[in-house]
Amino acid sequence: MTEALKVAVVGCGLISLYHLRAWQSAGAEIVAVCDTDRTKAEARAAEFSVSRVYADAGEMFADGGFDAVDIAASVGAHAPVARLAADHGVHLMCQKPLTETVAEAEALIAYVGDRVRFMVHENYRFRPHYMTVRRWIAEDRIGQVRHASIACRGSGLCPREGTVPFLVERQPYLTGFKRNLVFETMIHHLDVLRCLCGPLKVVSARLNRLAEGLPGEDTAAILLEGEDGFIATADGCLVAPGYPPLHGDRLEVIGTRGTIVMELNRIFLVGEEDKAEEVDLLGRYQECFDLAMKAFVAGLRDKTPFETDRLDNLETLRLMESVYRAVGVEVGS
Structure with missing residues (x-):
């Protein structure tokens, strides 16, 4: 690659702001x-x-003129747009979760094959506080890592008077x-555990709904195991008063x-x-997007593997889906 990577972005909602900034930072x-x-x-344009502005991805691909596409749209659009990219020889980065089910992801990955490079935008690994943990382990x-526990807490689904x-x-x-919670948020935490601890599988899980009027779970507890009896846990709650x-x-x-x-x-x-390192999470929020896009550009330029390649991320998707299977929710074979 001797010229700047030409990128098209599909999906212009809230998160696209950080994607577009990151592509600029990566020199695309x-x-x-x-x-x-x-x-x-x-x-956004x-x-x-x-x-160039489009309301139809097929029309955009037909016009061409770009090397890669960033799929930042909702999950239902991921597979159709990724197929368009493969058919037009366009490398692709896709927002997580890759698809709604593992079966759909496997079919998509098989369809794309090796025709183009394919990275999943799983950016928690690149967030500065998690990067600090990874660096300390590498140092x-x-x-040797022997046990890990991860938790997330927030009040985002707590009731608010009048709204x-x-x-x-x-x-x-x-x-x-x-x-x-598990599909939308804790998929990140499961990916972090895989990154830090190696291959894992779900032993058991429990899900609950504390918020009123929503069909999906907002509380979860997950027990995982790895090789040689390794144990890890992940739990979360989005209805936790007092938390941000x-x-x-x-x-x-x-x-x-x-x-x-x-x-x-x-x-x-x-x-x-007393020697703790502190990270300005709000001030450095953009950083994980910047690192992800730079990793994509470097992988294309240097012909090196993506850390969050579609096959690696498929293992995270399998882990996430197995949480639902553990509680008796059938989400596809």
């Missing part, structure tokens, strides 16, 4: 934007000086989601020589709390 040229709500596409500060809960206002589609509306995370990783704790924005070794 954004040549087209598309959204079924043309007004949204036109607004004006904001980022993009000349051998705690020895809907914060997360419903921010993400109205949640009113129709039969799978919520946008959830925060706690991670504990126990090694043979030490223990790392990440509490919201603080990372420290147990026994050395």
